[in-house]
Amino acid sequence: MSEKNLQVLLANRPQGPVAESNFSIVETPLPVPGAGQVLVRNHYLSLDPYMRGRMTDAKSYAKPMDLGEVMVGDTVGEVVTSNHPGFKPGNKVAGYLGWQTYGVAAGADLHVVDDSKVPLSSYLGVLGMPGATAWVGLMDICEPKAGETVVVTAASGAVGSIAAQLAKIHGAHVVGVAGGVEKCRFVVDEMGLDACVDYKAGRLAPDIKAATPRGVDCLFENVGGEIFDLLLGRMNAFGRIAVCGMISQYNGEGYGMKKMLSVVLNRLKMQGYVVNDYKDRWPLAHKELHEHLAAGRIKYRESVAHGLRSAPTALIGLLKGENFGKQLVKLIPE
Amino acid sequence: MSEKNLQVLLANRPQGPVAESNFSIVETPLPVPGAGQVLVRNHYLSLDPYMRGRMTDAKSYAKPMDLGEVMVGDTVGEVVTSNHPGFKPGNKVAGYLGWQTYGVAAGADLHVVDDSKVPLSSYLGVLGMPGATAWVGLMDICEPKAGETVVVTAASGAVGSIAAQLAKIHGAHVVGVAGGVEKCRFVVDEMGLDACVDYKAGRLAPDIKAATPRGVDCLFENVGGEIFDLLLGRMNAFGRIAVCGMISQYNGEGYGMKKMLSVVLNRLKMQGYVVNDYKDRWPLAHKELHEHLAAGRIKYRESVAHGLRSAPTALIGLLKGENFGKQLVKLIPE
Known part of the structure; x- marks a missing residue:
């Protein structure tokens, strides 16, 4: 494959509001999955307020990101190649692959999702x-x-x-x-x-x-x-x-x-x-939310930014309340 | 008995800090206990920060006092006359008789305390x-x-x-x-x-x-x-x-x-x-605190003001942190 991986890195920590200059965007070779690992092409990246906290080094529930690290974030996408028996190419998966168009993760850190009845992106929102x-x-x-x-x-x-x-x-x-x-x-x-x-x-x-x-x-x-x-x-x-x-x-x-x-x-x-801290409650939460969503009892909005390069601007907007509903970045072309 | 009852009333509500002028002091005839009631001579009045809240009419957990009411407060004292089979003259009792030298209460609202091993005043502090x-x-x-x-x-x-x-x-x-x-x-x-x-x-x-x-x-x-x-x-x-x-x-x-x-x-x-709101926990709390107190594991200080007429000044001092430990007013002569 001649495809490259596009990544957004934390370049420096925000002093006050997050700025575009806090990020850098790089092209790197496609990562190669090792034993038990899976290569995923990300379709959607979730942007969430907690990311602001991860960019600083203040004491918090999450350890701060290192400078130069790929920005963290939940993702949904499609398996490209798999060295794990639980996944095969074409599977739709949810994971925590961050701000990049491709990512590699251990099978244990991914799970297959069913997007036949609900949109794939809902696994970053109501079902995520x-x-x-x-x-x-x-x-x-x-x-x-x-x-x-x-x-x-x-x-x-x-x-x-x-x-x-x-x-x-x-x-x-x-x-x-x-x-x-x-x-x-x-x-x-x-x-x-x-x-x-x-x-x-x-x-x-x-x-x-x-x-x-x-x-x-x-x-x-x-x-x-x-x-x-x-x-x-x-x-x-x-x-x-x-x-x-x-x-x-x-x-x-x-x-x-x-x-x-x-x-x-x-x-x-x-x-x-x-x-x-409440992982034991997720299965029940997920089950009930899936039922409510499928039954039309829960409505939601999404704001979708297009292309990974738009992610910094979209996060800055989210932190100012400019989004409407769940803020996503779509990483694949229409 | 020619003895009079001395009472401190809420004269008006404080605007900002509590002032002496918020109180009035009156002499009234000794109250007469009715059926099932007990007349108590108060030895100590407890002053507590919550009283500040009762003096105002802001929304709170306690209903505001009415103007002209005897200021509320916990008391310990000695039974003078009793129309209730559970009490006899000379019994030491704890109750909620307020800022006055004598008070009448239903037997159900008083309880006999044992001051043979701990000071009577401790029933307004560690044991209260x-x-x-x-x-x-x-x-x-x-x-x-x-x-x-x-x-x-x-x-x-x-x-x-x-x-x-x-x-x-x-x-x-x-x-x-x-x-x-x-x-x-x-x-x-x-x-x-x-x-x-x-x-x-x-x-x-x-x-x-x-x-x-x-x-x-x-x-x-x-x-x-x-x-x-x-x-x-x-x-x-x-x-x-x-x-x-x-x-x-x-x-x-x-x-x-x-x-x-x-x-x-x-x-x-x-x-x-x-x-x-935790009345069900009081018996256990009381039991443990009594053991700790009797064993010398809990030390406490008291600030004692003398005479009911000193109560307003003592409450004002308490609200400014001028007391040292439990603030009491001693209502009987030395």
Whole structure:
């Protein structure tokens, strides 16, 4: 094969917001699979907020990437050659091959997926890490009861949209927070949420209050900062907060949260979590999400960037909330 | 009896810090116990930070007091007359009779205490609500393991001192935060903690860092504000935070906490709680604390104000951290 592998590397660490200059793009020879390994041509790369954390060397749940490493990321693709009995050329597989057009992995680090009934890309969204993240945070940490008020921030995003629809399926009154009229329209009209607060409308505090007349029993938090602070002030007694992420806080000095007294006054539980700590829950999460998706109970949006060279710009956009739904990079031509 | 009852009433609600003018002191006739009731002469009144919350009408776990009501509070005293078969004159009893020299309560709301081996006042401290509060927060929420680092703020206070010594008893490396050289000396030399950070020394951030070289696994939080924020930044992965109180935050707009991202990065659990929600745990807490106290494993200090008329000043001092250990008001002459 004369085909080359295109790769995006971490060139240097961001100081503040991520910039194009933090990445370098290189062409390398196609990797050759060793014993027990599989060569995969990647069709889609998933872009996710956690990548921002991996680019820095601050203390975190994930060890920082080394400079010069291929950027990490979930992928789905097709087996090219296999030295592992579980895989044959043409199999569709999900893995963690990173920002490159081809990749090699041990068979144990890949799994075959069935894209006959659902799109291949859904294994990076509803049926992948974002889906499991939403399920664990909502079902195991928030534990919403029918009739309770659940608020989900970044409600049209890859994780938030699933958490919000799961909450609806379980009978909660669900309010989304999203940026812009179009996202809020999607959240209410297509996802079926009860209300949406547009944080770009400039009336955040009164809009949050108006959307939660009975307070908030469960908060599924993806954003952090002022939105989180205002919602903290709306929590009901014995409220639960699943802190999935704080995308507004990844670039430096944190927003000063003024309503922490609510944690005492309302006996709140706040739990930060990382889905990889809940691997034992993934099979159940996956099974339920697959059923909901196949039955049309979960709607989702994708933003698809085309070509690996567009990945840095797409990640920068994601971190600013410019995407709409799950952010993917399509790595093969139409 | 020509004896009168002296009472402190909530005259008006504090705007900002509590002031003497928020209280009024009245003399009333001795109350007369009805059927099933008991008349008690109070020996000690307990002053506690939660009282600040009861004086306001902000949404909270406790319903606000009405204006003109006798200030609420735990008391210990001696039965004067009894219309209940479980009590006879001379019995020492604990109850919730409030800021007054005498009080009447149903027998069901009092319990006889044994002050032959421990001081009567300890039923307002180690063996009362503060002890149960410390035990529940430490044992049920923090769940410290031997060798972990536990930090307790307000470490010489009524609740903090017990939580800290319980953590030592369970094999943790325990660091206290207290205000002033004298309190820190007590925390280390008498309570036996491993280190103490004096928040009045003016080097809060570096001192906290130096005292927690292996980070913080469990935080027993009583203070809030900047101290809480800095400790949040020191938490280890899977850290637990029992939020017992935030005495620095009771007077108005909250301190802006900048390190909330730590909740995600370190998968923290933060739990606000009120000890009355854990009544089923009190018997075990009481039993263990009684054993520790009788065996000399728990040391405590008391600040005793003399006479009911000194109670407002003493509460104001408590809310500023001017007390040392459990704040009591002695209601009978020496």
